[in-house]
Amino acid sequence: xxxxxxxxxxxIFNIGGSIPCLIDLDASKVIEAVRSTGVTxxxxxxxxxxxxxxxxxxxGTWQLCNAVYGFVGGTAASHKWNWKxxxxxxxxxRLTFVGGVTHSANGMQxxxxxxxxxxxxxxxxxxxxxxxxxNTLGNTGVIELDMGSLTGANGFYLSNRVFNNFxxxxxxxxxxxxxxxxxxxxxxxxxxxxxQFISVNGSVIGRTAYLVNPSDTNSxxxxxxxxxxxxxxxxxxxxxxxxxxxxxxTESQSIQQSQIVTNAQNILNRA
Numbered sequence: 001x002x003x004x005x006x007x008x009x010x011x012i013f014n015i016g017g018s019i020p021c022l023i024d025l026d027a028s029k030v031i032e033a034v035r036s037t038g039v040t041x042x043x044x045x046x047x048x049x050x051x052x053x054x055x056x057x058x059x060g061t062w063q064l065c066n067a068v069y070g071f072v073g074g075t076a077a078s079h080k081w082n083w084k085x086x087x088x089x090x091x092x093x094r095l096t097f098v099g100g101v102t103h104s105a106n107g108m109q110x111x112x113x114x115x116x117x118x119x120x121x122x123x124x125x126x127x128x129x130x131x132x133x134x135n136t137l138g139n140t141g142v143i144e145l146d147m148g149s150l151t152g153a154n155g156f157y158l159s160n161r162v163f164n165n166f167x168x169x170x171x172x173x174x175x176x177x178x179x180x181x182x183x184x185x186x187x188x189x190x191x192x193x194x195x196q197f198i199s200v201n202g203s204v205i206g207r208t209a210y211l212v213n214p215s216d217t218n219s220x221x222x223x224x225x226x227x228x229x230x231x232x233x234x235x236x237x238x239x240x241x242x243x244x245x246x247x248x249x250t251e252s253q254s255i256q257q258s259q260i261v262t263n264a265q266n267i268l269n270r271a
Contacts, residue, residue, distance in 0.1 A: 024054045026062075026083070030070065033086045037077035045072050048267045052241075053083070055260040061253050066126055067093045067119060067244040069222070071107040072268070079108050082119075090120040093244075098231075101223070104238075106270045110223035112139050112236030117222040119244065122149070126246030127156040127171070127214045131188025131254075132222070133241040133261050135270050139163065145225035145233035146187075147242065149218040156216050157225050158189045159233070160200070167206065169198050172214040178206035185271075186241075186258040190249040197251060202258040204251055220244060240265050 023031070027049040035041050052070060056062035068083040076097050085092040097103075099114030110116050121127075130147060138144055140163060148157020148170070155170030160182045167178040169189035176189065176196045185201040191210045198206040218226045222242055224234045241261050249257065265271040 023050045024057075027053045029086055030072075030081065030083050033081050034073040034078045037073065037075060039073040039075060039078045044267055044269075048072055048264055049083075051267060052260065052264045055264075056257070059253055059256045059260070061243075061245070061249060061257050064129070064245045064247040064249065064253075065243050066246045067121055067242075069095065069239075069242040071240055071242075074103060074105040076101070076103050079103055093119050093121045095119060095222070099234075105268065106135060107238045107240040108223070109136070109238035110234055110236055112142070112144070112234050114234065115236075116224035116231060116234060118226075119220045119222065121244055122217055122219040123246070124151075124154075124215050124217050125213075127216060127220075127244070128247050129188065129190035129243075129245040129249045130156065130158055130220070131186065131243055131257070132158070132239050133186045133265060134160070134237040135184055135240050135265065136236075136238040137182065137184060138235055138237040143233055144235040144237070146235045146237060147220065147222050148225045149216050149220045150225060150227040151216040151218050152228075154212075154214050154216040156214050156220065158187060158198070159225075159235075160187055167198055167200065169196070169206075171196050171210065172212040172216075174208055174211040176206040176208040180205070186261045188243075188249065188254050188257065190245075190251075190254055192248060192250050197254075199251070199254045199258060201262070202255045204254070240268075240270055
């Protein structure tokens with residue numbers, strides 16, 4: 001079992017508190033997985049992993065998630081890890097990158113025509129909430145679907161389209177949407193009290209009646225949408241964070257999650 005003190009230039013970083021502390025155990029496991037790919041670990045990376053995981057635990061969203069992708073380390077090998085299950089196998093929902101994908105300290109970015117990440121997450125009974133953080137705006141001339149899957153009429157996806165200022169999400173056969181400015185930042189979709197909602201940067205902007213649980217059995221992709229095996233609507237946005245949850249986030253949790261993810265991105269200077 002490995003623990004880390006966050007130390008840089010002979011000073012100890014205060015992580016999420018007023019006194020020095022040990023890094024969260026799950027964060028230490030993530031850091032070791034990233035380190036195992038040959039990445040040189042920095043204090044900021046440790047701070048980032050600790051801040052995200054410890055604060056998600058505090059609001060209950062870490063426990064609800066089946067997949068969390070923090071995109072730290074700047075390489076395909078370091079970006080592939082599902083922080084909830086650090087095995088390097090499809091069943092652990094670690095990412096496989098396909099087509100034109102660029103990896104940097106700012107995250108993962110598809111080329112808008114062929115690039116995406118396959119999560120291998122296809123369980124229809126565990127498709128309840130999803131979201132991502134993007135630090136670029138994407139294409140202005142094409143329709144993009146940033147993350148998700150579709151089987152027949154049953155979808156599980158989320159998109160912020162710069163093309164026509166349109167934010168859209170699908171869970172099962174219900175669809176929520178919003179027409180207006182499409183900013184950079186944190187997007188998520190979930191359900192509470194019978195209503196599907198979209199939140200952007202901590203504000204709920206769209207609601208609709210939730211009709212039916214998803215029966216979508218296709219694997220979720222990031223940077224595109226997987227519709228019965230046909231990968232389409234590629235995005236060239238750059239992703240700094242993404243999650244998939246088998247349980248719904250409440251509106252309050254979604255708002256808090258946005259604050260946590262945005263603060264975490266600032267730790268790596270990529271907000």
